[in-house]
Structure formats: structure tokens, C-alpha cells
Amino acid sequence: MRLSNVKVTIAGLFSLALVAGCGSEKEESASLKMWVAPNAAQEVFWTAVTSEWNSIPGNKPVEFTTIPATGSSEEAVMSALASGTEPDITTNIFSGFAAQLHGLNQIVDFSKLEGYSELIEQRQMHNIMTSWDYDGAKPVIPIYVNPVMYWWRTDILKENGFDKIPTSYDEIYALSEKFTIPNKQYAVQVAAGKNWWDRWFDFVTFYYAQSDGMQYVENNQATYNNEAGLEVLGFIDKMFANKWANYDFGANDPLTTGELIGAVRGPWDISRYEQQHPEILKTIKLGPIPTKDGASDKKTATFADSKGLVLFKSSEMQDDAWKFINWVYSNPKFDLEWIKATSQPPARGDLTSNPIFSDYYKNNPLAKGFAEYVDVAIPSASTSETVAVQRSMTQMLERLIFTDSEIKNSVDTSVEEVNKLLGK
């Protein structure tokens, strides 16, 4: 009987321990914890960087893991914050999510830390940092800036009598008229997909190009019902109305199957094509994002898929964390390692002028093409309502594609919807 009582007590304690285990107490740690994007190339980079840092005597060791597998990085970070299991530093933070974290007072303002100005100066990041300003605070160190560009299959362009890359809407209309066979092949992809994040690669990209880099949400107000927004929607509308565009290419990459001649792609696609489609990559030429009047001497603005790192206020080792961050990003050697590992342009303003990168870009002309556009590549609007804004943009596009909605009505409805939301 006594034994049974002991067993019952143990079981009870076990149950209690299970419940207590869900508590949010953080253990003090002897090393800095860091999360990085779940991406093999980035893991290779951080393995080398942290090994070097950890081998220097006196440095607080840094341990990195990939962001835990969930629906998204944002979900993983928020779950960790809720349960008190967040690391000291995390990478892979986009501007909209940074706005949310800043609004929740969870991340450190780097601009108040010693050595910040020198770091920005040294990396020539002043222009880049204007897109990462949150009410005067700078709580994110952007790591990379991936300008998206138009990739063109020059082999198919030539077959259709186009020696020059199309850059204006009229040139794309002409190419589409010649090349399109509905449900089989299309000249360009003007709608990137059905999900909210696809708007970064169609409407937002076209809008930045047409408006010369104007924001679509400014001072908590949607602004894309202006002339540039109407021009872009007019272009998309005409492409679909003439059956020159398709909304659904399935899960294939239509550029590799010859279903498309031109589409928006990013620097991350270079390594994918190198491994999977090396022959097609040889035919690819970069072009600016098409606009109404086409390319001029001035570089056309584009969307930047840009991610940065943040330092959590809950970190008990903020000084050591900042020391580590400063050490990594003040040495261009690591930026070169980064490009070699990921093909993604690091967030710095001297990529094409700094001699340390010249050999790499000489041997990688496609990567150089992207690097040249870093200074005109603008990240997503710094709003905490990114999902709702881009969901509304999706509805705006779909009203044009699937109904007889007027362009002006469609954009006004979306802007009104977004303003109502942002005004809450």
C-alpha cells in the first residue's frame, strides 16, 4: 500500500512538473543564442563566422540554430516571445514584422548603441537605412538587399525577332501579341501568384518602378491610388483583358519550361538555376522592371526583398551581442563570404565600388547586375499591417482580372479599405 502511495505521489508530481514546464522562465546562459534563416547557404556562412568569433579568446561564445520549423519565421519568433524562449539575436526579419516588434517594444534601437554611426558610415548604408526607420528608431540591421529584376530568356526573345530587352509597356504588348498562345505560352508574368506575399513581386514591384520609388503606404495612409498606381493597374488589366497573361502557372517555374519569356526573379534564383537549370541560366539576361515609358539613363526603382537582424530587449547579454554584430558587419571579408555562399547582395552601399568585391562580380555578371540596383531597391512598406494591406491589393488585382470592375473603382476601394484599417 505504501508503495502505491509513493507511485501516486510520483505520478502527481510528474503531472505538476509537466504543467510547470510550460512556464516562461528563462535560464541564464553562458553563450549568446542566435537564430538564422533555415537555408543551407546561410547556415554555411554562419558556421564559419561563429567558429571564427568563438575562437577569439575573451569573446562570449555564439551558438546559432535555424529558426524553428513553423508556418513562418514570424510565427516562430512570436511563439518564442510568448513563451519566453526567444534567442538574443534573430535574423530573417522583414520590415513589416520589424514594425510589429518595434510597436510591441521588443527590440533594441541600435542607433543608441556605441559604434552604430561608425558602422553605418563604414558600410555606406545611409540610403539603405532610410527604409528601415521606425519613428526615428533603427531597431534592425539589414543584412541583405535583394533587388528583384526582370529575367529574360534571350534565346526565345531572339526567336521572336526581339534583339533588345523590352522595358516599356508598349514593347511588352507587342511581344505578347506575337508570342502568346492562351493556356500554353505567354510573354511575361504580370501576376506572381494568389497569396498576399506575391504582391511584393507584381503590384509593389511595378509600382515602385513606375513611381520612381514612392512608398505605397506613407504616414499610415495608403497612397497607391495615384497616377503611378493607375498606370500599373492599367497595364495589368490590359494584359489580362487581351488574354496575354495568366494567373496560374501551377507549381512549375514557367521560365524554365519556355511557357514564359520574362518574369520577376531575385538573386536567390541564381544558385537555384546554377544547380537545376544551368543551360537556361546561360540564356538569361537581366532587365529593369518595365514601366510605361521604358528604361532611361536613370536606374529604375524596384522592390527589395530585404531582411535584417534584431536584438531582443529581453537579452541579458546585449553588450556582448552588439559586440558580435559590430564585429561581423564591420569586416567586409564576411560580406564577401556572404555573397559567395548565398549570391545575395549584402546591405552595403559600396558593392560595386569596393575593390574587395570586384573579383567576385567580374566572374558573376548576373550577381553584379543585381548589386547595381541595390541603391534603388526599396523594401516593403514599414507597416505592421503588411498582410492586411497586401490582402487588399490581391482583391484589387483579382477584381480587375475576374470581374468587369473599373480600374479607378478597384484601386479606390482597396485604398479606402486599407486606410480604414490603418486608422484603427
Added chain:
Amino acid sequence: MIKGLNIKESAQGGLIASTYLGYSLVFWIFPFVWLLILTFSDWQFIGTPSFSGLDNFFNVIQDPLFWKSMKNVFRFLMYYLPMVIFASLFFALGLKKIKYGKSFIALSFLLANVSSGVAYSIVFSKLFSDTGPINDFMNSVFGFTIPWFTNPDFAMFSIAIVITWKFVGYYGLIFYSGLVSIPKEIYDAAELDQTGPVKRLFKITLPLMNAQIIMVVVLAITVAFGIFTEPYLITGGGPLESTTTPMVVMYEAAFQRMEPSWAATMSIFVAIISFTLIWVLRKLFEKNIEIV
């Protein structure tokens, strides 16, 4: 002596039950209580929830996306119920006729049910895309294509086809168990009365399978309120929000808009509506069939 034995038995019983009680406490009662707290508070994953009264309830009711997703559930059921019941019944009737390899065929169909939602969603989006093999075939044979996932009127129907494929083996086996439990004598008697096969189906088979049919319909309703992977991955909830389901809305609210309190409140509404629907259905159609 007997008293001592009872205490020992109780202790052992308590020990066995404690694991389940511990499990329930952690994985059921705690989330449920937390859900209730969230519905009456404002919380963004961090810090202490602040009391907000009935604000979340009013906000959910006033949100057009909530109503749209509810409407989509009923649109889905309108396609899914007849399709899955007919296909499963057909599968069960076929399985009953087969003499050899029954287990193999049943398992083959059941495989769809245990497949990864992400994997088959990618496969279906390739198969049914505007430029995919199904449309290629239709174009070359019939001269037209179907915008499976890109037409607001078609997209939910296409999602229903995918979910039917997933559940036909599972529901079919439930129907099969009902079919084999109907005594052969009843069919023999019907044959003596010269009852035709259609009349036999509607007057004998289906009425005697009432329990299985109700079970399948109840399961189908729970599926309808819970679909997420397929619309999220294949259509992104579109076009024109025609495939936005309650789960997609709640997921986006909680983890992308960072409004878990709003999502928790919506989940209460969804639970009430689905339970009510099931309760009404059982009240109206469930019959106590006894074969004596």
C-alpha cells in the same frame, strides 16, 4: 482486509488515471481556459492580456471576412457532401463485389487519407493549373480548358474534388462496414417480392445504413470547418476570397496580423456554428435502426 484491498485498487486506479489527467490538464484544460481568457482580452502574444469585455465578439461579427469564410464553408459543403457521399458509396458497393485483393484496394484508397497535405496540394496545383497536364489534355481533345483554381466560381469546387479524393477511402470503409452488416435475408426477401435494384437501394440499403451515412455527414461537416492546407497552399484563399475558409482567416489573424484574441474569439463562433449544424442534422435525420 477488504478495505485495504479497496484502497490499494483505488491507488492503482489513480496512478493509471493520473497520466491521462495530467495529459488533459496540459493539452486540453489549459488551452481551453487560455482560449476563454483570450476571447475577453486584448493580447498580442507578449505581456499580460488586458481585459477588453465583449470587444472581440463585436469585432468578429462586424468583420466581412468572417461572414465570407462561413459562407464559403456552406458553398464547400454544397459541392463536397454529394460528391464524397456518392463516391464513397460507389467505392463501398464496388468493394463488396470484389472477391480478391479487397484489403489491398481498401488500403490503396486509404493511402490518400494519410498523405501529407502539403505534398498532395503541390501535386494537385501542378495537375490542375491553367497550363497543367489536365488542361493540356482537355485542350487537345475537347478544345477548351477549365480554370480549376483561377475562377471564383470553380475554385471551391476544385478544392472539394481534392478533399473528396482524400476522404473517399476512409468514408468508403465506413459505408462498407454498414453494407456488410445488412443481413442477406432481407435482400433475398426483396428479391422474392420482385423488388428492383434501385428500389432495393433506396428502400433497404440506404435506410439501413442511416447510422453510417449520418456519421459520414458529421465527419464531412467537421472537415468543412477545418480545411486549411489545401486552400492556403493551392489558392491562397482566392480568387476573390472564394476559397477563404475559417481556418485560413484564423491562422492569418493569429500569426500574421498578430491578433490571437480575435482569432480565439472567431474559433468560439466557428465551434458553436459547427456544433449547431451537427446537432440539427442529427435531430432531423438520425434514426435508431435495429436489425432484429
